[in-house]
Amino acid sequence: MRSAVELARQWREDPRLRWLGYCAVAAALIALPFAVDAVLGRAWVRIIDVALLFILLGLGLNIVVGFAGLLDLGYIAFFAVGAYTYALLASPQFDLHWSFLVLLPLGAFVAGVFGVLLGAPTLRLRGDYLAIVTLGFGEIIRIFLNNLNRPYNITNGPQGITLIDPLALGELALNKSYAVAGFTLAPVHNYYFVFLACAAASIFISLRLEDSRIGRAWIAIREDELAAGAMGINTRNLKLLAFAMGASFGGVAGGLFVSFQGFVSPESFALLDSIMVLCMVVLGGMGNVGGVVLGAALLTALPEALRYAGPLQQAWLGDVYVDPSDLRMLLFGLALVLMMLLRPAGLWPSTLRRRELAGAGESGVAR
Amino acid sequence: MDIFLQQIVNGLVLGSIYALVALGYTMVYGILGLINFAHGDICMIGALTALTVAGALAAMGLPPPLVLALSAAAAVAVCCALGVSIERVAYRPLRRAPRLAPLITAIGVSILLQYSAALVWGKQYLSMPELVRPTEIAVGGVHLTDLQAFIFLLACAIMAGLLWFIRSTRAGRAMRATEQNRDVAGLMGVNVNHVIAITFLLGSAVGAIAGMMVVLYYGIGHYFMGFMLGLKAFTAAVLGGIGNVAGAMLGGLLLGVVESLATGYIGDLTGGVLGSNYRDVFAFLVLILVLVFRPSGLLGERVADRA
Numbered sequence: 001m002r003s004a005v006e007l008a009r010q011w012r013e014d015p016r017l018r019w020l021g022y023c024a025v026a027a028a029l030i031a032l033p034f035a036v037d038a039v040l041g042r043a044w045v046r047i048i049d050v051a052l053l054f055i056l057l058g059l060g061l062n063i064v065v066g067f068a069g070l071l072d073l074g075y076i077a078f079f080a081v082g083a084y085t086y087a088l089l090a091s092p093q094f095d096l097h098w099s100f101l102v103l104l105p106l107g108a109f110v111a112g113v114f115g116v117l118l119g120a121p122t123l124r125l126r127g128d129y130l131a132i133v134t135l136g137f138g139e140i141i142r143i144f145l146n147n148l149n150r151p152y153n154i155t156n157g158p159q160g161i162t163l164i165d166p167l168a169l170g171e172l173a174l175n176k177s178y179a180v181a182g183f184t185l186a187p188v189h190n191y192y193f194v195f196l197a198c199a200a201a202s203i204f205i206s207l208r209l210e211d212s213r214i215g216r217a218w219i220a221i222r223e224d225e226l227a228a229g230a231m232g233i234n235t236r237n238l239k240l241l242a243f244a245m246g247a248s249f250g251g252v253a254g255g256l257f258v259s260f261q262g263f264v265s266p267e268s269f270a271l272l273d274s275i276m277v278l279c280m281v282v283l284g285g286m287g288n289v290g291g292v293v294l295g296a297a298l299l300t301a302l303p304e305a306l307r308y309a310g311p312l313q314q315a316w317l318g319d320v321y322v323d324p325s326d327l328r329m330l331l332f333g334l335a336l337v338l339m340m341l342l343r344p345a346g347l348w349p350s351t352l353r354r355r356e357l358a359g360a361g362e363s364g365v366a367r
Numbered sequence: 368m369d370i371f372l373q374q375i376v377n378g379l380v381l382g383s384i385y386a387l388v389a390l391g392y393t394m395v396y397g398i399l400g401l402i403n404f405a406h407g408d409i410c411m412i413g414a415l416t417a418l419t420v421a422g423a424l425a426a427m428g429l430p431p432p433l434v435l436a437l438s439a440a441a442a443v444a445v446c447c448a449l450g451v452s453i454e455r456v457a458y459r460p461l462r463r464a465p466r467l468a469p470l471i472t473a474i475g476v477s478i479l480l481q482y483s484a485a486l487v488w489g490k491q492y493l494s495m496p497e498l499v500r501p502t503e504i505a506v507g508g509v510h511l512t513d514l515q516a517f518i519f520l521l522a523c524a525i526m527a528g529l530l531w532f533i534r535s536t537r538a539g540r541a542m543r544a545t546e547q548n549r550d551v552a553g554l555m556g557v558n559v560n561h562v563i564a565i566t567f568l569l570g571s572a573v574g575a576i577a578g579m580m581v582v583l584y585y586g587i588g589h590y591f592m593g594f595m596l597g598l599k600a601f602t603a604a605v606l607g608g609i610g611n612v613a614g615a616m617l618g619g620l621l622l623g624v625v626e627s628l629a630t631g632y633i634g635d636l637t638g639g640v641l642g643s644n645y646r647d648v649f650a651f652l653v654l655i656l657v658l659v660f661r662p663s664g665l666l667g668e669r670v671a672d673r674a
Binding site for chain 1: 461469475478480481483594655
């Protein structure tokens with residue numbers, strides 16, 4: 001035990017050891033899909049892919065909720081905007097087949113614009129109003145996606161858009177299998193590496209943002225908006241920036257998602273999906289990048305594990321009483337309540353948050 | 368012109384239900400500064416309880432008015448117990464927590480209620496037994512059923528009763544005092560926990576009746592029905608000025624009329640481009656417009672941003 005602590009301290013202090021650690025993590029992440037493929041089967045590689053996408057989404061929402069302290073309950077709408085931007089411009093729907101090199105940045109940009117459009121009129125409102133307005137916005141986007149098939153067919157309504165182009169550069173398309181140095185790279189593996197790169201980039205961006213001038217300004221706004229304003233922070237612009245930034249993460253994730261699925265329909269963007277992403281952020285630890293990654297991974301894997309709940313009930317109780325997907329939602333709801341009551345800073349809280357919450361408890365200051 | 372009047376009448380009936388639900392939001396907000404996200408789902412539980420009890424009693428062959436009264440009583444009892452226990456277990460420990468915490472808890476409670484209801488009642492649409500076949504009354508070219516008239520009048524009576532309670536009783540005065548300043552009210556001998564419990568009790572009881580009205584009006588109930596109902600009622604509360612009881616009533620009626628007129632005319636106005644399937648969008652548009660142009664609502668005086 002002593003040596004483990006010693007090792008951790010050494011690891012933190014010695015740059016050579018630290019690089020060794022990073023290399024080990026990178027090697028493990030590269031080997032992960034093949035190991036999972038061999039042990040648990042290909043379905044689980046797919047689940048890991050989805051988890052990486054959710055890490056991207058969670059980190060985007062973390063900028064809005066965790067850093068800037070703005071509760072956004074319609075975050076999935078930006079995911080939808082990115083997804084439909086990609087789907088409309090790279091599918092037989094309009095017979096357009098743009099490259100993802102254009103579409104992913106475009107998705108991020110369009111989602112960001114939507115973020116500003118939503119934020120501009122609402123950001124001067126108090127936090128809880130903002131929550132309801134964003135929730136309404138999320139529903140409006142879904143209603144429009146569902147109904148924009150008449151009189152002109154734009155989104156193809158509830159049927160959704162099919163045959164969406166995969167990520168491809170010239171002849172190299174990610175939905176084909178390749179053989180590299182004795183390993184078979186199936187589509188799920190290809191996408192794993194792309195998503196891993198995106199997730200790593202978003203983790204890097206989030207970490208750098210957190211320590212930047214902008215990030216510190218966001219945290220100041222979250223703590224006390226009046227005081228932050230008095231210190232010369234342009235609170236309105238910075239809140240808009242947080243919204244746009246978070247939204248563009250969602251937009252990129254949306255584009256990646258539909259290129260991976262090859263199919264998109266409004267059904268994927270319900271309120272419950274917004275809440276699921278929120279759960280990841282809250283459960284993991286609002287404002288802490290590591291916590292959000294942990295939350296996203298946990299909450300993507302948990303429902304898959306719950307799939308065994310049906311057969312287990314059958315075996316033990318003789319009948320399936322609780323549908324596994326309902327059980328998942330029940331557990332989500334319970335988790336939100338219990339987390340707020342027992343561990344409001346999340347499973348892996350940010351050090352700043354933890355200090356604040358402890359301080360607020362001692363002095364009993366009402367906020 | 369007849370269609371115009373007809374839509375207004377329909378809107379008023381719908382709006383009176385929104386107003387009842389909005390009362391639950393606005394009273395809790397006034398006292399705790401909390402958007403009780405789960406309120407719509409409490410109404411849903413009331414609606415489904417009423418529906419089940421009414422079905423069972425009607426099958427026993429009791430006379431319809433008795434069935435109505437008993438199922439309403441059951442719904443009110445269940446919702447009151449639920450509302451008060453939710454406050455006790457989930458909200459009270461967080462009264463001095465940072466702002467986001469109780470809101471996130473409320474979302475969690477809302478999900479819990481929805482999926483518990485899905486467990487109990489299943490996910491299919493449930494139909495309310497038709498106790499009395501509604502008869503149509505024609506008043507000056509406008510058709511309304513006696514059921515619509517009954518809903519509207521009952522809602523008005525409940526609202527009047529609530530206003531009287533808050534303005535004229537001792538408990539009502541304690542509620543108003545707590546709303547103005549919780550700590551000082553406590554110093555003056557008001558039992559604040561008691562008052563907050565009463566607020567949840569009243570809100571949930573009124574919400575239960577509103578939920579029952581919805582299943583009476585539409586004839587069906589569903590475990591997810593509380594979501595839209597709650598959102599629209601919240602919009603109504605904001606429209607009238609959140610925290611203001613009379614405002615919630617006005618906002619509810621107004622929102623019902625706006626929604627009904629907009630749904631009725633949008634097809635004609637846009638040349639058939641947008642249809643009535645955009646119905647649910649109007650409430651949100653109203654909400655956003657109010658928040659942008661008059662965040663304190665129609666009757667509210669408080670500034671939206673009190674730091």
